[in-house]
Amino acid sequence: MRKSTALEIFGLTAGALALVVAVGQANASSKSSKGAKPVAAVAQQRYAVDMWWNIGGDMGGLRKATDACVKKLGEAERPTLVSPPPSTTILTKPMLDCLEAEGWRPAGEPRPV
Template identity: 85%
Template sequence: MRKTMALDILGLTAGALALVVAVGQANASSKSHKAQAAAPIAKQRYAVDMWWNIGGDMGGLKKATDACVKKLGESERPTLVSPPPSTTILSKPMLDCLEAQGWRPAGEPRPV
């Protein structure tokens, strides 16, 4: 039982770190943040503090996020709010897509 719990904790930690890296890279490579803020936001957005996936690794969340962005469009890419603890802001379609790929928020996503 202890080994399983340790692996779950390790997977949760790895998923959270992968998300921070993925969103940080996405924000750095995206166009100006001001241009994104100027666009009207018609969809409900959600805040997620941490992700988990049993057996997930550091690159797994980034790969899942990139696949969902490819499917849904660049406008659906999650944004990272800092300072730590980092929070990911994403739309319901992106949340659903990540969940379909096995990534779950640790706790309930909060409406923003």
């Protein structure tokens, strides 16, 4: 196997795992906040992404990029995780654009949900 191919596969796998961990933590923390008031949601088109990649990305890179985008766009834009495995991330177009600006790309075309 070429060295660059192995690094690309590692980066893709690491990114996917980081996303699973980040979204799982976000879902767990949102379930544990009992008195939280619902946020008014604007009906936006949502997209499904099965896997993310970033050449040179590491385990925490996607989580950091997601947190940075949530900070810019607001907590209502935080992606959600659909399970059982394989896990799929559901996110809005502004979040998708923000993650792409941070260097993360969906592996394949995002599917409208």
